[in-house]
Amino acid sequence: MRDAVNWEHALVTGNGRQGALCWGGREAIRLTVSHERLFLPVGPRLDAPDTAAILPRLRGLLAAGRYAAAAEAVCAHAAAAEPAYAETVWIDPLVGAATLTVRPERPGAGSWSVELGSGLVEYRWAGGHLRVFASRASDAILVALSAPGGFRGTLDLSLIESTPPIPVTGRVATGPTLNVDFGAAPGYRVRCRVLSGDVDGCEVRSDAVLAIRTLLPGDADPAVPDEDFEALLAAHRDLHGELMGRVRLDLGAGRAARAAPTARLLAAPVGPALVERLFDAGRYAIISSTGDLPPTLQGVWSGTWTPPWSSGYTLDGNLPAAVAALLPTGTPELLLPVFDLLESVRDDLRHNARRLYGARGLLTPLHLSTHGRQNHFGPVWCQTFWTAGAAWMSRLYVDYWRYTGDRDFLRERALPFLRESAEFYLDFAQIRDGVATFSPSYSPENAPAATGSQACVDATMDVAVVRDLLTNLLRIADELNLADPDAPRWRGLLGALPGYRVADGLLAEWCHPDLDDQPAHRHASHLWPLWYEPDPLITGDPRLRAAAMATVRSRLAWWLGAEADEMAYGLAQLGLAAAALGMAEEAYATVERMAGRYWRPSLVPTHNRDAIFNVDIAGGLPAVVAAMLLRSAHGRLDLLPALPARWPAGRVTGLAARGAVRVAELRWAPGRAQAVLTARHDVRLTVGAPPGMLIDGAPSCPVALTAGRPHRVLAVSP
Structure with a gap:
């Protein structure tokens, strides 16, 4: 993907608590960082309206068909x-914390990419290479800057653009650390540490590794335990990759289609390769934006003070x-x-x-x-x-x-x-x-x-x-x-x-x-x-x-x-x-x-x-x-209950079902489907065959699963 024109077109990385929107390019590469609890205190916490006092009147209006009048009365x-x-x-809206702007001494047009299995976002251009990920292991945004002969450029840590709806002030202290105040209310800090490299204030004079952390009042700020970027990435990949790897989807897209750029897949009629990619991309976004809190409307990311619907x-x-x-x-x-x-x-x-x-x-x-x-x-x-x-x-x-x-x-x-x-x-x-x-x-x-x-x-x-x-x-x-x-x-x-x-x-x-x-x-x-x-x-x-x-x-x-x-x-x-x-x-x-x-x-x-x-x-x-691909309800598990003609053959591993059942593998081709089921505890259920197929000569069959023991089911066309 070429330059991202603004934060809304950014690639994302996140560990649930901290996130980064990765955008820009050419002259300036921007990382807008965020925190899952950074809600701007724009309004009071009011008592809910006392509509109990007028409930009989509201019900009378509704019974009379005066619906708008009832809403207006409230x-x-x-x-x-x-x-x-x-x-x-x-x-109170979820807002971005700050933007780190990197201006290389040798700028140029480049391209962005994201590796969903690791959460690593990269920007490559002829004069250098930026890599960034939100570490689950270190709870920080880790950034590596490199270039042939050593990276040269400047850093700027500043408030996000746009005008906040309440007074917000920020200043950069040594470190650099951006200290932000919400008027009279406590604000937050964004701290950028240099883990390795020659960095003097805003000047970068060599390849460098940075750690960025958004800190709310009371948050701890422990040191990142390693300065080696590859080691930090490996520790994160183990945690993030395990979550991403629990399910694998193969709709028969083929190697060439899977290698195609996302922009090309999006420009073409929807096919299995795009569905596979977006299945993974969707899971990546939710995994990356789920921390101590669930994802807001914008996950854990925000590049504005006034997000749509306040992004709660x-x-x-x-x-x-x-x-x-x-x-x-x-x-x-x-x-x-x-x-x-x-x-x-x-x-x-x-x-x-x-x-x-x-x-x-x-x-x-x-x-x-x-x-x-x-x-x-x-x-x-x-x-x-x-x-x-x-x-x-x-x-x-x-x-x-x-x-x-x-x-x-x-x-x-x-x-x-x-x-x-x-x-x-x-x-x-x-x-x-x-x-x-x-x-x-x-x-x-x-x-x-x-x-x-x-x-x-x-x-x-x-x-x-x-x-x-x-x-x-x-x-x-x-x-x-x-x-x-x-x-x-x-x-x-x-x-x-x-x-x-x-x-x-x-x-x-x-x-x-x-x-x-x-x-x-x-x-x-x-x-x-x-x-x-x-x-x-x-x-x-x-x-x-x-x-x-x-x-x-x-x-x-x-x-x-x-x-x-x-x-x-x-x-x-x-x-x-x-x-x-x-x-x-x-x-x-x-x-x-x-x-x-x-x-x-x-x-x-x-x-x-x-x-x-x-x-x-x-x-x-x-x-x-x-x-x-799988329906589980009321003690029954149905295989491929709504398989479309566009997916005649495929394989999925790791889907879960009610009854604490896991479908370790579900594989299908025309006229045939087979599944490997496991369970966390002993359970009896009915397994339904895909439409048009039979299991042991019947549309469904009872199955007794023993905890931890795989059970194979085969369905075939009659």
Whole structure:
């Protein structure tokens, strides 16, 4: 890749805590460094709006069909009590720390490259060579400068460009160290140490190795334990490469196609080589941006003071998309930071539930970063009405247990979070004549046709996530042999949930019969029941299954239209649903669209087509590919459930499945597929053959796996 014109086109390296955007070229090579906890303190931590005081009025407006009035009433009530709510209140944004600019004495046009297996980014030109990586072993950005006869040039460490929304000042001290203040608030330091070479202030007079570390107040700054760049890289490669190497995908691309430059692959029709590369690149971005915290909208990287949507954690789709591939690609430990984040703001989630709805339990905001208060909403984006977050996050807790078999986690972390999440819905849902109602409600970020407002009642997502939560709670109680005192109430609410609705042959986005669908939309939240373990109420009912399939095709038709070039992770939502339903070509169409429109030659995806640096589909694309090759749900493992015609032969190693099962190898060719399965503990499951094939003469067969012992499965065409 040639010169990267700005930080949005940068190549990336990261160790989860520290990151570097690598860009520029020719006259100046730039490394913009960042830290996972560097959120700019732009706003106060407000009490969530006290909408519990007007809840009967809100429900009355919604029952009368005055949806926009209900959303406006929240804003008016909130602003009357807290003047700050007269404007939209944003979360604290993730920002870049500083930019190290390297100006070689002998500049020239060069090219950038990244090695995904090691995280090493390089810039080569006739007069020199720069190498950089974010070390997992040393928790620092390591930079090597070299040139024939010795590197010569200058260094400049300075604040990132653009204007910060609050007073920010910085000065370079000896070292050099950039000391930054946020007005009266504590800031941070960026320290650049010289490990080897002749460097005097900003002058570089020989080949050199540098270590850069962003330090927040209280952070330790230990010395990097070695000055030899190759040794430092080897120590990092062992850690990073092991994570990357847990899964290998071969779609039969061929050696020549795999060697082609990314820009050439992106310019051509999507083929197996590009899908293979982006599968790896997506995993690389998420692995590189997962540290003590999960990836934000921009991972661990930022080159601005004002990133889009403040680049925090957006729970109604972006964060779940970013982490969607972590479990099926065998990196479950990288999901733990999601739970750490949620549990660190648990008191705020309780505060939200009390203030907004007078309820017990947990209520997540849609956006969060430095706190979990529900502060961000408005009359159009009526996000105080979105109550599905805690139940959705509960599914991630459940799946961590299902993929790892970790019963201690189930008992000590999952069950408490699920129980407290359920407390909210037990208090919030209204049951009348035996049927539960969710009012207010919200189906991100869509509006029922002809209502003029996103405010609604009985969004299908709300019903689906609560059904999943309560079902899992009852199963976990059985698994742990617990007689939970809330179990009768869980069963009562579960039995009162409204059924899924079909309207005009489609799975309705709102269970309420008065709300009509708006299918031309980037979200597909009503397909949530198909993104994880497909809901048997849909897959087992021919009418609902057909409606869900028609919904996938309807939304996909909109996405394939010329006007749909925004929010790429909506394609991941469709792809997961299509794969769950065995819709191979539709699932492939989502992968093809994600691959062909939303990635740059830097191997970093974008939110819109060629716009807005963003990592959502870095998780979403690998998740859809994995779902097409393997489906695990309800004690069953299906091989190649949605294999498209474009991938007639291939091999994947290391995919993971529920039941703590690992597919050590899955290999296929026309008329034949074979898998090697292992398990962490003894488990019985049903293995399904690929469509059109049989295992031992049947479409599926029972398999008993013994912990640690490989088991081979062969499927062939009849």
